[in-house]
Amino acid sequence: MKRIAIVLSRLLWFVPTLLGLIALVFSISHIIPADPVRVIAGDQATAEQIDALRTKLGLDRPLWEQFLSYLARVAQGDLGMSLFSQRPIVEDLMARLPATLELGVSAVLLAVSVGVPLGVVSAVYRNSPLDHVVRVVSVSGLAIASFWLAMELQLLFSMKLAWTPLSGRIAGFPPEPRSGFMIIDALMDGDREALDSALRHLALPTLTLALPAAAQLVRLTRAGVLEVINSNHVLYQRAMGFPGRVIIWKYVLRAAMTATVTQIGLIFGVYVLAGAIVVETVFDWPGIGLFAVNSILRSDYNGIVGFTIWAGLIFIVVNLVVDVVHSFIDPRIVR
Amino acid sequence: MRKRTLRTIAMAAAVVLAPVLASGQGRYVHANNSPFDNLDPHAVFDVGRAASRINMYDGLYRWVDNPPKMIPWLAESHTVSPDGLTYTFKLRKGVKFHDGSEMTSADVVYTMERMLAMKKGPAGLFLGSIQPGTTQAPDPHTVVFKLKEPSAIFLSTVPEIQVVNAKLVQRNVKDGDHGEGWLSRNGAGTGSFMLRRHDPAVGFIATRFKDHFHGWEAGKKWFDEIEFRSVLDVNTRVLGLIKGDFHGTDGYLPYDQIERLRKESSIQILEDESMRVFYFAFNMSRPPFDNVHFRRALNYAFDYNGFINDILKGSVARNPSPNPNNLWGTPKDIKGYEFDLDKARAELAKANVQLRPITINPLAGFPETEQAAVLFGNALRRIGIEARIEAAPWNIVSDRFRNKDTMHDMVPLWKSTYYADPNNWVGELFTTRHHGGRNTTWYSNAELDRITDEALKLTDQAERAKLYDKAIRHIVDEAVGIFVYNTKWFGPYSNRIGGIRFSPIGNGQEMRWAYFK
Numbered sequence: 001m002k003r004i005a006i007v008l009s010r011l012l013w014f015v016p017t018l019l020g021l022i023a024l025v026f027s028i029s030h031i032i033p034a035d036p037v038r039v040i041a042g043d044q045a046t047a048e049q050i051d052a053l054r055t056k057l058g059l060d061r062p063l064w065e066q067f068l069s070y071l072a073r074v075a076q077g078d079l080g081m082s083l084f085s086q087r088p089i090v091e092d093l094m095a096r097l098p099a100t101l102e103l104g105v106s107a108v109l110l111a112v113s114v115g116v117p118l119g120v121v122s123a124v125y126r127n128s129p130l131d132h133v134v135r136v137v138s139v140s141g142l143a144i145a146s147f148w149l150a151m152e153l154q155l156l157f158s159m160k161l162a163w164t165p166l167s168g169r170i171a172g173f174p175p176e177p178r179s180g181f182m183i184i185d186a187l188m189d190g191d192r193e194a195l196d197s198a199l200r201h202l203a204l205p206t207l208t209l210a211l212p213a214a215a216q217l218v219r220l221t222r223a224g225v226l227e228v229i230n231s232n233h234v235l236y237q238r239a240m241g242f243p244g245r246v247i248i249w250k251y252v253l254r255a256a257m258t259a260t261v262t263q264i265g266l267i268f269g270v271y272v273l274a275g276a277i278v279v280e281t282v283f284d285w286p287g288i289g290l291f292a293v294n295s296i297l298r299s300d301y302n303g304i305v306g307f308t309i310w311a312g313l314i315f316i317v318v319n320l321v322v323d324v325v326h327s328f329i330d331p332r333i334v335r
Numbered sequence: 336m337r338k339r340t341l342r343t344i345a346m347a348a349a350v351v352l353a354p355v356l357a358s359g360q361g362r363y364v365h366a367n368n369s370p371f372d373n374l375d376p377h378a379v380f381d382v383g384r385a386a387s388r389i390n391m392y393d394g395l396y397r398w399v400d401n402p403p404k405m406i407p408w409l410a411e412s413h414t415v416s417p418d419g420l421t422y423t424f425k426l427r428k429g430v431k432f433h434d435g436s437e438m439t440s441a442d443v444v445y446t447m448e449r450m451l452a453m454k455k456g457p458a459g460l461f462l463g464s465i466q467p468g469t470t471q472a473p474d475p476h477t478v479v480f481k482l483k484e485p486s487a488i489f490l491s492t493v494p495e496i497q498v499v500n501a502k503l504v505q506r507n508v509k510d511g512d513h514g515e516g517w518l519s520r521n522g523a524g525t526g527s528f529m530l531r532r533h534d535p536a537v538g539f540i541a542t543r544f545k546d547h548f549h550g551w552e553a554g555k556k557w558f559d560e561i562e563f564r565s566v567l568d569v570n571t572r573v574l575g576l577i578k579g580d581f582h583g584t585d586g587y588l589p590y591d592q593i594e595r596l597r598k599e600s601s602i603q604i605l606e607d608e609s610m611r612v613f614y615f616a617f618n619m620s621r622p623p624f625d626n627v628h629f630r631r632a633l634n635y636a637f638d639y640n641g642f643i644n645d646i647l648k649g650s651v652a653r654n655p656s657p658n659p660n661n662l663w664g665t666p667k668d669i670k671g672y673e674f675d676l677d678k679a680r681a682e683l684a685k686a687n688v689q690l691r692p693i694t695i696n697p698l699a700g701f702p703e704t705e706q707a708a709v710l711f712g713n714a715l716r717r718i719g720i721e722a723r724i725e726a727a728p729w730n731i732v733s734d735r736f737r738n739k740d741t742m743h744d745m746v747p748l749w750k751s752t753y754y755a756d757p758n759n760w761v762g763e764l765f766t767t768r769h770h771g772g773r774n775t776t777w778y779s780n781a782e783l784d785r786i787t788d789e790a791l792k793l794t795d796q797a798e799r800a801k802l803y804d805k806a807i808r809h810i811v812d813e814a815v816g817i818f819v820y821n822t823k824w825f826g827p828y829s830n831r832i833g834g835i836r837f838s839p840i841g842n843g844q845e846m847r848w849a850y851f852k
Contacts, residue, residue: 282568
C-alpha cells in the first residue's frame with residue numbers, strides 16, 4: 001500500500017516538474033537570438049518574405065501568447081510541427097525513439113554488468129594492485145571525453161581491426177521499421193544476418209556510452225561495499241561462519257546497492273540521454289539525440305522543446321522505476 | 336516437359352534482364368552533411384540538400400558544368416517579348432511523371448503558384464518578379480510568365496522551377512498546407528531518379544527512372560540506384576569514404592580532411608573552382624565604417640597570402656572582388672588590395688576618425704571564419720585598432736543581420752549562388768532594394784543602384800557585363816567589404832566512380848551522368 005502511495009506521490013510531482021521544464025526550455029529557446037524563419041526562408045529570402053513567413057508560423061505573436069497556445073497543445077499530446085520536416089514532432093520523435101532506447105538500454109546493461117562486479121571486487125581487494133588498476137581505469141573512464149573516445153574506438157575497431165562497422169544501425173539502408181528496435185525485429189524475423197549486423201553496429205556506441213557510466217558505478221559500488229563490509233552485521237555473519245562469497249554477494253551487496261540503484265537512474269539521464277547527443281552524432285545513430293542536434297543547429301523551436309519534454313519524461317519514468325526497485329531492495333522505505 | 340519449361344523461363348529471364356544487367360551497376364551511396372528530413376523541392380533550397388531536388392525533380396532548364404551553362408531541360412526553348420516582361424516557354428512533349436502521367440503546362444503553373452504561396456526556399460527568387468495568379472498555360476505545352484518589371488536574371492532562375500505533379504500533390508493537400516506534409520516524405524517529380532525509400536532520420540534511396548525524358552543512352556553506364564545519407568560528423572563521413580561504406584561525400588570538407596583523403600589510394604579528389612566567395616561583410620550603418628579611408632585601411636590590413644597559403648595551404652584562389660573570378664562580368668584586371676600595414680596606417684591617418692573597438696562575428700563551427708578573424712584581429716592591433724572576436728552559430732548571426740543595430744561590425748562568411756549571374760553578388764549584396772534581406776552590409780549608393788537596376792533591364796549579356804564591370808570596380812574602390820578568396824570544390828569520391836559533372840549550382844550532386852567505372 002505504501003509502495004502505491006510512493007508511486008502516486010511521484011506521479012503527482014510529474015505535472016509541476018514537466019510544466020517547469022517546458023517553461024524553462026521554451027523561454028530559453030525563444031529568447032536566444034536565433035531566427036528559424038530566416039533559415040527556412042533561405043538565403044535568397046527578401047525581408048517581406050521573412051516577415052510574411054514569421055506571421056504564418058505565428059512567431060510574430062508575443063512570447064506569452066505563443067507559450068500559452070503551446071501549453072494547450074501539449075496538454076492534448078501535440079508538440080507542434082517541425083518547422084523543417086513539416087511533420088508532427090511526436091511523429092519524428094516516435095520514429096527515432098527506438099534507436100535511442102536500444103542504445104541506452106544496452107549501454108546501461110553493459111555498465112551495470114561490468115561496473116557493479118568490478119566495484120565489489122575492488123572493495124573486497126582494497127588497496128591491492130587489482131584495486132589500483134580498477135580505480136585508475138574508472139577515474140579515466142569518467143575523465144575521457146565521449147566524442148574523443150568514440151573517434152578512437154572507430155579508428156581502432158572499425159578502421160584498423162575491421163571488427164565493427166563505422167556508423168549507422170545496420171548494414172545498408174535500414175529496412176522498414178516494425179518495432180523500430182533492430183535487434184527485436186531481427187529476432188522476430190529469425191534473421192541471423194540482420195541480428196549479427198545490428199549487434200556489431202551497436203557495439204561501439206554502447207561501449208562509448210557505457211564506459212563513463214560503468215566508471216561511476218564502480219566508484220559508488222566500491223564506496224558502498226566498503227561502508228557495509230565493516231559493519232556489525234557483516235562481522236556477525238563472519239563470526240557465524242558464513243562463506244565469504246555469500247556474505248559479499250548476498251548480504252553486503254544488497255545493503256550497498258541502495259546508492260548504486262539510485263545512481264542507475266541518474267546514469268540514464270546524465271550519461272545515456274545527454275551522452276546520446278554526442279555519441280549519436282559521431283556514430284550517425286538515427287535517434288532522438290541526433291534529432292536534437294539538428295533541431296538546435298536550425299533553431300527548430302518545436303523540435304528543441306519536444307526533445308526536452310521527451311527526455312524529461314523518460315528521466316522521470318526511469319526515476320520512478322528506480323524508486324520502486326529501491327523499495328524492494330530496502331523494505332524499510334515502505335514500512 | 337518440365338525441363339523445357341525451365342529452359343523457356345531461363346531464356347525469357349535472360350532476354351528481360353539483359354539490358355538491365357548490361358547497365359546494372361548497383362547503388363551509389365553518398366554521405367551528406369545536411370539532413371534529408373524534408374524532400375519537398377519547394378521547401379528545401381540549401382546547397383547541402385540539392386541532391387533530393389536535382390535528382391528527383393526537373394526544372395525548365397538545367398545548369399551543368401563549370402563555368403555553368405544552362406541547357407534546355409523540361410522546356411525546349413523560350414522567347415522574350417520586346418518589353419522584356421513576358422517569357423514564353425515551349426515545353427517538351429511526352430515528359431512523364433514518376434507515376435506515369437504526362438507533364439503539362441498546368442503542372443508548371445501549379446508549381447509556380449505553389450512556390451509563391453509557400454514563400455519558402457526558392458520562392459525568394461520569384462516573389463519580387465512574379466505576381467501570384469499571372470502565370471498562364473495557353474496550351475498543354477506552352478507556359479507564359481509575366482514579370483512585374485524587366486528582370487534579366489529571371490531566365491537564370493528558371494532551373495529552380497522544379498516541376499511537381501499538380502494532380503498528385505493536390506490530392507494530398509491537408510488543411511490548406513499545399514501538400515507540404517505529404518511532399519516532405521513522397522515524390523511527385525519527373526526527375527532522373529524516383530523515390531523508393533525515405534527515412535527522415537537517415538536519408539533516401541531513389542531508383543533510376545527508366546522513362547525519363549532525357550533517356551538513357553545505350554552503351555553507357557549509370558547507377559541503378561542512388562542513396563543519399565545524412566552523416567552529420569565530418570570525421571565519420573571521411574572514415575566511411577576510406578572504409579568504402581560511401582562512394583562520395585560533400586565537396587567543401589575542411590582542407591586537412593582533403594589532405595588526409597589524398598593519401599588514400601582508393602580515393603580520388605576532383606577539383607574545380609566554384610562560385611563561393613569568402614569575404615568580410617561590413618556593417619556600414621555606423622561610424623567609422625562610413626569612412627572610405629577607414630574601410631581601405633581595413634582592406635590593407637588583411638594578410639591575404641598568409642591566410643590563403645599558410646592557413647588554407649593554397650586550397651583556394653585569391654578573389655579580389657565580390658564577384659567570382661570565373662564568372663562573366665568580373666573585371667579580369669582588377670587587383671584589389673594587398674597586405675600592407677604601412678598603407679593601412681596611411682589610410683587610417685587620412686580617415687582621421689575616432690577609433691573604437693571593432694567587433695568581428697565569425698561563424699561557430701566554421702573554423703576558417705574563426706581563423707580569418709583571429710589573423711585579422713592580430714593585424715588590426717598592429718595598426719592600433721582593437722578587435723573583439725565573438726563567434727556565434729549561423730542561425731544567431733543571420734538573425735543579427737536583420738537589424739543594423741544588432742549586427743556586428745564585421746562578419747566573415749561566404750556568398751554562393753543558386754543562379755549564375757553577376758547580380759547574385761554585386762547586385763544583391765550592396766544595393767538598397769535588398770536592405771534587411773540579402774544586403775547585410777546596409778550599404779546604399781544611388782549610382783550603384785542605378786547601374787545594377789539598368790543591368791537587370793537589359794538582355795544583352797555584353798552590355799550587362801560592362802555595367803557589372805563598373806559596379807564591381809565601384810565596390811572594390813569604395814572598399815565595401817574585404818574580398819578574400821573564391822572557394823575550390825574538392826569532390827572526394829571513390830576511385831570507382833566516373834562521370835561526375837561538377838557545376839557550382841548543385842555541387843556535383845546530380846547523379847544521372849555518373850557511373851561505376
